[in-house]
Amino acid sequence: MKQILYKLEEWLAMAFFATTTVMVFIGALTRTVGAPLVWSVDVAQLTFAWACVLGADIALKHNSHVVIDIAVKKMPAAVRRALGLCWQIAILVFLGLLIWYGVDLTLLNTQRSLGDAGISYAWVTVAIPVGAALMAITTIDRLFGAMTGQQSLAIEGRDGDAI
Amino acid sequence: MTGTLTIVFLVLMFLGMPVAFAIGIAFMFFYLFGPMPTSIAVQKIVTSTQSFPLLAVPLFVFAGHLMNQSGITERLIRLSTVLTGWIRGGLAHVAIMLAALMGGVSGSAVADAAMEARILGPSMLQRGYARGFVCGSIVVGSLITATIPPSIGLILYGFLGNVSIGRLFVGGIVPGVLMTLFLMGTAYIIARRRGYEAELERIPPLREILFKMWDCKWALLFPIFLIVGIRYGIFTPSEAGAFAVVYAIFIGMVVYRELTLEKLLDCLRHSVRDVGMIMLIIMLSSMIGYVITLESVPQNATEFLVGLTSNKYALMLLIIAFIIALGCLLESTVIVLLLTPILVPIVSAVGVDLVHFGLVMMTCVTLGSMTPPVGVAMFTVCGILKCPMDEYTREALPFLGAVIGLVVIMIFWPGLVLFLPNLVFG
Numbered sequence: 001m002k003q004i005l006y007k008l009e010e011w012l013a014m015a016f017f018a019t020t021t022v023m024v025f026i027g028a029l030t031r032t033v034g035a036p037l038v039w040s041v042d043v044a045q046l047t048f049a050w051a052c053v054l055g056a057d058i059a060l061k062h063n064s065h066v067v068i069d070i071a072v073k074k075m076p077a078a079v080r081r082a083l084g085l086c087w088q089i090a091i092l093v094f095l096g097l098l099i100w101y102g103v104d105l106t107l108l109n110t111q112r113s114l115g116d117a118g119i120s121y122a123w124v125t126v127a128i129p130v131g132a133a134l135m136a137i138t139t140i141d142r143l144f145g146a147m148t149g150q151q152s153l154a155i156e157g158r159d160g161d162a163i
Numbered sequence: 164m165t166g167t168l169t170i171v172f173l174v175l176m177f178l179g180m181p182v183a184f185a186i187g188i189a190f191m192f193f194y195l196f197g198p199m200p201t202s203i204a205v206q207k208i209v210t211s212t213q214s215f216p217l218l219a220v221p222l223f224v225f226a227g228h229l230m231n232q233s234g235i236t237e238r239l240i241r242l243s244t245v246l247t248g249w250i251r252g253g254l255a256h257v258a259i260m261l262a263a264l265m266g267g268v269s270g271s272a273v274a275d276a277a278m279e280a281r282i283l284g285p286s287m288l289q290r291g292y293a294r295g296f297v298c299g300s301i302v303v304g305s306l307i308t309a310t311i312p313p314s315i316g317l318i319l320y321g322f323l324g325n326v327s328i329g330r331l332f333v334g335g336i337v338p339g340v341l342m343t344l345f346l347m348g349t350a351y352i353i354a355r356r357r358g359y360e361a362e363l364e365r366i367p368p369l370r371e372i373l374f375k376m377w378d379c380k381w382a383l384l385f386p387i388f389l390i391v392g393i394r395y396g397i398f399t400p401s402e403a404g405a406f407a408v409v410y411a412i413f414i415g416m417v418v419y420r421e422l423t424l425e426k427l428l429d430c431l432r433h434s435v436r437d438v439g440m441i442m443l444i445i446m447l448s449s450m451i452g453y454v455i456t457l458e459s460v461p462q463n464a465t466e467f468l469v470g471l472t473s474n475k476y477a478l479m480l481l482i483i484a485f486i487i488a489l490g491c492l493l494e495s496t497v498i499v500l501l502l503t504p505i506l507v508p509i510v511s512a513v514g515v516d517l518v519h520f521g522l523v524m525m526t527c528v529t530l531g532s533m534t535p536p537v538g539v540a541m542f543t544v545c546g547i548l549k550c551p552m553d554e555y556t557r558e559a560l561p562f563l564g565a566v567i568g569l570v571v572i573m574i575f576w577p578g579l580v581l582f583l584p585n586l587v588f589g
Contacts, residue, residue: 055439
């Protein structure tokens with residue numbers, strides 16, 4: 001079940017990002033030939049917001065968010081576990097705040113429309129509380145995993161590799 | 164308040180909280196207890212995903228993954244071998260040359276370093292090169308990839324500092340070529356001292372070199388398409404990213420027939436994960452922007468630094484020393500995101516050209532992922548080739564020294580960097 005949901009999330013994220021790419025390309029192409037599709041940019045930005053939040057959750061599931069472990073590495077395992085637990089809870093609270101205020105903002109944004117596309121801006125805004133909720137579920141799952149001893153919460157360094 | 168929040172952020176980060184969340188949690192306090200309504204925080208996060216210029220970053224990340232799978236890499240290795248294999252320490256030069264040629268299609272130093280460590284690393288070790296030397300030449304060599312256009316680091320800098328990405332791209336060409344020469348010179352001196360052999364017995368005939376170049380035409384032409392396209396307004400940098408993706412797919416599927424649908428989806432899968440990682444940092448650090456503007460941090464920092472010295476060269480040296488020191492501890496993306504908005508007003512106040520500064524700054528920021536004790540490119544390559552950190556450090560020092568030497572030359576000779584962009588863009 002967990003596997004299926006994960007696959008679904010990954011395919012959705014890939015579809016969103018692929019759409020972003022195609023839309024940016026089509027936007028450039030149609031402008032060059034003199035018949036610009038104005039909504040292509042809006043669709044690209046809408047799908048990008050979703051690709052970002054889903055990608056962020058996928059990266060969280062893979063533990064691939066950047067962690068600086070230079071100071072923590074030297075600490076005893078028990079301290080690292082305790083810190084790991086604290087951080088998971090702090091992240092959960094933070095994500096809770098994002099969900100709460102994100103829903104708030106989404107409700108405010110229902111009237112605003114995205115560019116010229118006639119789509120409600122709320123479709124963009126709602127990506128944040130949804131993404132935060134997904135990451136919260138991932139975090140809760142990790143906390144449960146730690147309680148039942150299937151997962152360790154000890155901090156391990158992870159480095160991003162974009163540049 | 165900025166000061167307190169920065170301390171909270173630093174404490175959280177160094178105690179092992181993921182950097183993105185350390186930024187988010189620390190600066191959330193401002194929106195919870197500060198003068199702003201809290202939902203502005205979410206507003207900021209949403210807005211950061213809705214920037215068209217920023218799309219260049221994920222698109223070039225995707226294009227980089229694709230180029231590596233399109234069959235371009237193997238052809239570029241063959242070209243690098245005939246171009247540089249006849250020099251003493253052959254494979255080290257091939258690695259450095261490959262980084263330069265890959266630079267024209269890929270924008271990520273770490274991706275290039277990982278690829279080279281897998282493909283070239285084992286054969287270099289087989290030739291009897293010292294492990295640290297192999298890692299040093301691959302890791303520091305990959306800095307060239309991040310300098311020659313397209314460059315993801317320069318896109319981020321241009322986006323955050325509001326600097327023309329086209330100019331930055333063209334500005335990267337001369338430093339990239341010089342860096343190639345500097346690093347090959349360093350590798351030659353070491354190879355000579357240790358008696359490493361050349362890969363080929365003599366310089367290959369011109370015919371063969373031209374033949375191999377023709378084989379690589381699609382990769383070699385790409386940076387030219389890119390710059391011509393941006394220069395003549397055919398596409399914006401973001402659209403150039405989408406163009407790069409389509410170009411890589413076309414070359415890989417139609418011309419070289421090496422990119423399968425399965426590989427394409429795999430590239431997409433990896434890109435989504437990378438994009439999620441980078442964008443979470445970008446999204447959450449967008450909360451900082453408001454705070455530092457409201458408390459006029461850039462102005463205060465400018466006043467402070469210009470008060471120390473208003474000599475622009477001294478100021479740049481000071482900033483660069485700071486960035487290199489910071490780069491030893493922090494990850495490159497994080498440094499660009501945090502420092503660009505503060506540093507750009509400072510250097511423009513003393514009259515430094517922002518393209519010039521961008522090249523100098525991004526070279527040093529990217530160098531941060533190659534310097535111990537923390538560095539992504541270094542970890543990746545040393546991990547793949549099983550090289551102990553102290554051995555890497557010892558052997559990478561001459562290469563790092565060569566790069567820092569070049570940076571100093573770049574600082575004192577702005578024309579070196581600015582000549583080409585001024586020529587191309589007028």
